[in-house]
Amino acid sequence: MAIKRGSGLGFYTLLLIVSISVLLIFSVYSISHLYPSTPIIPNFKKLEKSSTDFTLTIKILTYDRLASLSRCLRSLSAAQYDQNVVNLHIYIDHFKFSEKDENLDKKLNDSKRILDFVDGFEWKFGEKMVHYRTGNVGLQAQWLEAWWPVSDHEFVFVVEDDIELSPLYYRFLKGLIVNYYYNVTNSSPSIYGASLQRPRFVPGKHGNKIHLNKETQVFLYQLVGTWGQLLFPRPWKEFRLWYDAHKTKGMKPILDGMVTTGWYKKMGDKIWTPWFIKFIHARGYFNIYTNFLHETSLSVSHRDAGVNYGKTAGPDSNLIQEDSSESKFLKLEPLRNLKWYDFCFREIIPDRIVKSVHELGPVLKSAQQANGLVLVSIDQTSETFTRNLLCHFERLNVRNYVFMGPDSDFLLDLSRRGHPVINVDRFFDSIKKYISIKFSKEIIVKAYVIKKALEMKYDMWVWDRNILPVKADLFLGSVKLDSAADFYVGNRIGLLFARSSGTGIWTESFVNEIARLAESNMGEYETSIGVLAGKLLERKGGTLKRFDEAEFSVDINVGNDFKTSLKNDTSFALWSSDTGLDLVRNRLGSLGLWIIDAESHCTAVICHPS
Known part of the structure; x- marks a missing residue:
């Protein structure tokens, strides 16, 4: 803008306007930095510990x-x-x-x-x-x-x-x-x-x-x-x-x-x-x-x-x-x-995470009780439901479980808190012989873990998902199963029980056949190892016994006929994968089985003296 010589008043007026504008812009900028609309929360993930000058x-x-x-x-x-x-x-x-x-x-x-x-x-x-x-x-x-x-x-x-x-x-x-x-x-x-x-x-x-x-x-x-x-x-x-x-x-x-x-x-x-x-x-x-x-x-x-x-x-x-x-x-x-x-003065063992074949045996040994294990898959399961499951494990004093799931921060956090876990992605990479099979990673890892457990003379229950224990008797061996059978497979959700006496059948070649069967049936039986194992065992004439999970469970999928009470012989609750999470949570709540708070933490500490 051109300013004529001699028009000093106009010049100083313009200068004053420009100065005030700059001051206002700076003030707004400063206030927005001092009082941002979104609260600043410190980032606790990255911790530099490079200095001891504390x-x-x-x-x-x-x-x-x-x-x-x-x-x-x-x-x-x-x-x-x-x-x-x-x-x-x-x-x-x-x-x-x-x-x-x-x-x-x-x-x-x-x-x-x-x-x-x-x-x-x-x-x-x-x-x-x-x-x-x-x-x-x-x-x-x-x-x-x-x-x-x-x-x-x-x-x-x-x-x-x-x-x-x-x-x-x-x-x-x-x-x-x-x-x-x-x-x-x-x-x-x-x-x-x-x-x-x-x-x-x-x-x-x-x-x-x-x-x-x-x-x-x-x-x-x-x-x-x-x-x-x-x-x-x-x-x-x-x-x-x-x-x-x-x-x-x-x-x-x-x-x-x-x-x-x-x-x-x-x-x-x-x-x-x-x-x-x-x-x-x-x-x-x-x-x-x-x-x-x-x-x-x-x-x-x-x-x-x-x-x-x-x-x-x-x-x-x-x-x-x-x-x-x-x-x-x-x-x-x-x-x-x-x-x-922990708060009960009960010893826990943190950082038990299996990432390779040679780490599997020591973790299984540390987790088993009375030569029994429960293998729980948390793949495609919400963190909230897994935390509710953990609260039930604590309530029932079930401590012989191992979680398995894909590489994630949640899996690492479970390990940090003392829960034994298997990193499926890392473990699968360590099994070089199966690297060409691309789509049945979880099935192969489950099959290999079962093989290892049976070799170590441990009985094993295998849960795929959508199951919650109500009592511990079935999974701790209080309920006696037919000793004539080495394997049990549920008809509804493929719940699998493998007895250690079946180690002669569940060999490395059996694991290979499960891998091939999983790949050929991709989509239908992708994560149900119980169904796959049942098919193979029937072909091979293995000592297999099928049972109806309804004998031990309450099905929370039932619509208007759903009962808000548990029978004395109910060992677990189950539901199908397509059941809405809100419905599952509400029905578990009506049965008294939803025992976490709004932040997905157990509402109680339950001590079981050694």
Whole structure:
């Protein structure tokens, strides 16, 4: 645009308009970046662990116990930090008050005494920060609001004020972080931190007592420990987002079968642990614990009177000192050597995933019970139905199962949580002799797994899909089948039972014939190995017995005649592949067989003592 000389007013007016326009555009851009329309949720999938230059901050949670706080701080300052920088943050909750409170002056003086003590306390190992609240928020907020990780290399160690620490606690924590967090070959996404308290409590009702041999010094256990808890950054951030979503929507941390649920129903949001336990149960995460002789530990709770104890109960353990016989523990075992325990203190074995022929035998051996196995295909089955099936396995104490399915994140997650799985795609690739057969991958893998199980003298049930156990008797051998037959095949869905005595028939040539038959019948019998095996066995004169699954099952496909009750002899529910998922879910629900919540997690923890 041309501007005539001498028209200064027009020039400056134009300049002002352009400037305002630029400012408005920049403001809109800035606001859209600060407050995007879609919430930004951190990506928890990719975790870089390339640096050991991490920070550790101690978070002390205190209220009105000056003597307890003094003892805690003295023990922390006496610890060995080996010239590392360790920060100290002290969170002081405010006392409760009202205008009618006659003890306000005393409470104010007590608070000032605590503040004076904290102000005068020297912390020479790093930054000291004091957060004095303006109102009483309680123990739950003290924990949940103490930390939001700013990086994947920031760790916190949370202690309540009645905790006393061993002089060696930091060296041990540092060793855990270096060995089990930063060592990529020795770490696991299932670990959320470490507790230094002595393990004493099993939250699952009727669970096993904690029993560990003296050689076990470090193990993994799902339960969070509040008496000295190290927290890893990413799981804690994940929990905080989960908590916000559930608390905002009015959900409760109810998990049937857990003692902690009773605590929550009695104390409500005075405590935070039921929320974290519910989260851990949903995610399948674990905590590192220690086990030392003579009831010793690196962290001791004096169980002073407060929120958790009406009156002082005294120390729960004996504190490990630097010169004690228990101090020689800094050598940490590889993660693969450690034992893992769930909320029932029942051992689980994570990462049992079969990807090749030579890995099959050890996994089958670890999964079988009483020389019996259940092989379950999850191909073309929704994750929701598989999770509901797992809840029934837990309810029935069926633990001799192996899942098989295509390569997927879900299959990997099942393995991470302790369920044995077979990666069909990878396993098939390892069987070079069948590589030319392109369309019956799952059938071939099933046939090979059955062959291996029979060779190992294991009986095996094989489920294709669309079946849910109601009782465990049929699959655990309580229901006696005709011993004259080596194989049983159901007439309706091809449910297959193979007895170990049939190993002479189920040979490698038999597997080859099944593969060829599967390829020639592609579409009709693509995934029904029971139907295929039945056809071959009849041709070969094998000891085969057919049965009607209706003798043991309830069919939820039945329309208006569907009964919302189960017979005493019902062992499983079944339905056809073309039945709508909503109908299946509703009918399982009417039978009391839909036992997962809206997020596809078991509604209960059910313990079966060993």
